[in-house]
Amino acid sequence: MTVLIAGCGDLGTEVGLRLAARGERVIGWRRSPERIPEGIEGRAADLTQPLPPIPQDTDVVVIATAAGDRSEAAYRSAYVDATGNVLDALERDGVRPRRILFVSSTAVYGDFDGGWVTEESPAESAAPTARLVREAEQVLLRRSDRGTVLRLSGIYGPGRTRLIDQVKGGTAVLPAEAQWTNRIHRDDAAAAIVHLTMELDDPAPVYVGSDEQPVDLGEVLQFLAAELGLPEPPSGETSSTRGGARRMDSSLLRSTGFSFAYPTYREGYRAVLAGKGVRHP
Numbered sequence: 001m002t003v004l005i006a007g008c009g010d011l012g013t014e015v016g017l018r019l020a021a022r023g024e025r026v027i028g029w030r031r032s033p034e035r036i037p038e039g040i041e042g043r044a045a046d047l048t049q050p051l052p053p054i055p056q057d058t059d060v061v062v063i064a065t066a067a068g069d070r071s072e073a074a075y076r077s078a079y080v081d082a083t084g085n086v087l088d089a090l091e092r093d094g095v096r097p098r099r100i101l102f103v104s105s106t107a108v109y110g111d112f113d114g115g116w117v118t119e120e121s122p123a124e125s126a127a128p129t130a131r132l133v134r135e136a137e138q139v140l141l142r143r144s145d146r147g148t149v150l151r152l153s154g155i156y157g158p159g160r161t162r163l164i165d166q167v168k169g170g171t172a173v174l175p176a177e178a179q180w181t182n183r184i185h186r187d188d189a190a191a192a193i194v195h196l197t198m199e200l201d202d203p204a205p206v207y208v209g210s211d212e213q214p215v216d217l218g219e220v221l222q223f224l225a226a227e228l229g230l231p232e233p234p235s236g237e238t239s240s241t242r243g244g245a246r247r248m249d250s251s252l253l254r255s256t257g258f259s260f261a262y263p264t265y266r267e268g269y270r271a272v273l274a275g276k277g278v279r280h281p
């Protein structure tokens with residue numbers, strides 16, 4: 001059986017390597033396929049252009065592109081157009097995979113005033129870029145009865161060290177008011193994609209992918225400073241949470257038998273600080 005990763009960057013590559021290690025044939029599509037490591041068959045493909053042939057035995061497709069910048073045009077092309085184009089190519093080649101997973105974002109949810117958010121909560125962010133990600137989800141779920149959407153919160157992990165760099169560089173600021181943040185380690189995001197596509201016979205259409213502990217940003221910064229042996233960052237005014245205050249609840253994902261290797265930011269950041277893993281280019 002073949003697995004196709006459309007948009008094979010850091011997350012897609014981690015998924016592909018895990019599946020290749022299980023003996024699957026994995027094909028990775030991106031515009032710069034020379035960056036795709038051994039174990040995955042890299043192919044040059046621009047998801048906004050006519051796509052290469054898809055092998056008949058393709059069992060799973062994972063769509064994991066990212067927009068090149070934060071403009072609406074970039075989001076429309078990387079999410080809405082790319083998803084439609086992959087579905088067109090599957091139809092063109094008469095390939096019906098068992099599962100098509102779209103990597104989405106919890107940005108599709110708006111502001112919940114710090115309340116808990118699940119798959120059932122309205123995904124009605126007013127932000128134009130978030131609405132385009134939502135539109136891409138709907139393209140998949142409307143056109144395929146084998147579609148699954150995984151809404152990831154903020155990905156951190158090897159090489160994704162924004163908060164660590166802020167603490168080390170002395171630019172971190174503890175928000176004067178509590179600021180909920182939600183995150184998932186890159187490896188847990190990859191493991192969740194493998195789980196949902198390979199282990200479940202009948203997954204739900206939508207899952208939230210976020211670790212078990214939404215946390216105040218200040219607490220994470222204090223933890224990192226302590227782990228690094230640095231003084232606590234100063235408190236002050238910060239810009240509010242981008243896109244809205246909410247606490248993501250991933251209990252539906254856990255109810256399917258998935259368990260997090262990094263259930264909270266503590267285990268995850270300790271692994272990052274210990275230099276575990278690499279970011280795929």
Ligand SMILES: NC(=O)c1ccc[n+]([C@@H]2O[C@H](COP(=O)([O-])OP(=O)(O)OC[C@H]3O[C@@H](n4cnc5c(N)ncnc54)[C@H](OP(=O)(O)O)[C@@H]3O)[C@@H](O)[C@H]2O)c1
Nearest residue numbers: 007008009010011030031032046047065066105152154155
């Ligand atoms: N970062 C976060 O905190 C976060 C949070 C929630 C969800 N997500 C989602 O997680 C997913 C994966 O993120 P990531 O970190 O793995 O991103 P990444 O490393 O930037 O990978 C994205 C890949 O998409 C490819 N791509 C972009 N446009 C393409 C196009 N037109 N045709 C073909 N390939 C294209 C890029 O390769 P080329 O440039 O070589 O084409 C790149 O390999 C994205 O869907 C993102 O929306 C991220």
